[in-house]
Amino acid sequence: MKVDVLLGLQWGDEGKGKIVDVLTPEYDVITRFQGGPNAGHTLEFNDQKYILRSIPSGIFQGEKINIIGNGVVLDPLLFKQEAEALATSGHDLTERLYISKKAHLILPTHRVLDAAYEAAKGDGKIGTTGKGIGPAYTDKISRNGVRVGDLLHNFEAKYAAAKARHEAILQSLNYTYDITGLEAEWLEALEYLKRFNLIDSEHVINEYLKEEKSVLAEGAQGTLLDIDFGSYPFVTSSNTVCAGCCTGLGVSPRSIGDMYGIFKAYCTRVGSGPFPTELFDETGDELCRIGHEYGSVTGRKRRCGWIDLVALKYAVMINGVTQLIMMKSDVLDGFDTIKACVAYRMDGQELTQFPYEINDTIEPVYVELPGWKTDMTHMQSEDEFPEEFNAYLAFLEEELEVPIKIVSVGPDRAQTIVRYTED
């Protein structure tokens, strides 16, 4: 069997968690391949709401195997808090959540370094989630990281060396901090982590594929936050794109099957960095209010704007998207007209190709489509879609050249419409 990939095509928070949960019954194994607790994936069903950070979103539908892959950076303390909260609500995962020995650990000093680097950048700060993601991946790439598998071999020495290195950097930055309490809790959490199956996940996943088991890989963040292809330097520190799934799980490009690209019917971004279609007016406020656009991890207000097809086409290209999933359509239910950016005006020229750098001089070129002015939140089938909504879907499919397979009309698992259209 193949690994199907589901990942975000915008700046994160597209609704990945909800759809992974919806698709889970079709799969045997659900995996995360990159990112860490900077992610916040929200799932709602039976009047319950869960926010997952490091744990894959395939834990609620049947007793499926869930795997945290080698490409993930894991904070044992945040992981413990997440897993314990789930156990308390009746979802004990110790038997069916596996963790790659090659995943890197986020140390307490990584969090401090994250804050120190942000402080040093002043107005140019990235607006990170403050979870130590950048410093943990930096250590991985510079070959100084501490891995989950190190818990089983000479951990103390490796931890002490990494910590001493971080302390020297923090001293050079004159950054004052106190992690005594945090560190004690973090070290305690390592024992909790050891209760889980710490595995050679690349072997296990490839065995599953040989045994004809189906695997779904759940992306975190989004394509425009990718370290190579996102709006650098305002990005995260991992490859969020489809190719990251191969390195983040240890599967060959030939094992990738369907590539689900998920996007909001409009667009949001949290943190700093360019956002050509951002709205600073009442419409932007309306999108934020109706869409409850506040970060699930940091609570920060998300910046809101119209859909950006220049950026989306780029994301479709980089990932090789085979099926599209459109989220939060209901947020646009009340709008008279809906805008979609089809080009950027820059230096007197109209660009339809996502440029090297998005600067402040870019002006979006919009087409305007009629709104559907219909409450779609109770709809069950595409037969009920208003004409104007069908026109919006057809317009997007023509622009993006990929079919929209699923439409989401509310946060609940049940508010999901699978369309008849195949490939």
Ligand code: GDP
């Ligand atoms: P993720 O990080 O991609 O998993 O997305 P988040 O969970 O951070 O953000 C998506 C937010 O939108 C969550 O609060 C979801 O509950 C909510 N949501 C998901 N799909 C829909 C939808 O179709 N309509 C509405 N109104 N909310 C949705």
Ligand code: IMO
């Ligand atoms: P999910 O998986 C939205 C953003 C941060 C910041 C930048 C770098 O829920 O979609 P980092 O802490 O990764 O170094 O921050 O990336 N960011 C996200 N934005 N959703 C996310 O995850 C994000 N994870 C990181 O706001 O701009």
Ligand code: MG
């Ligand atoms: Mg999120």
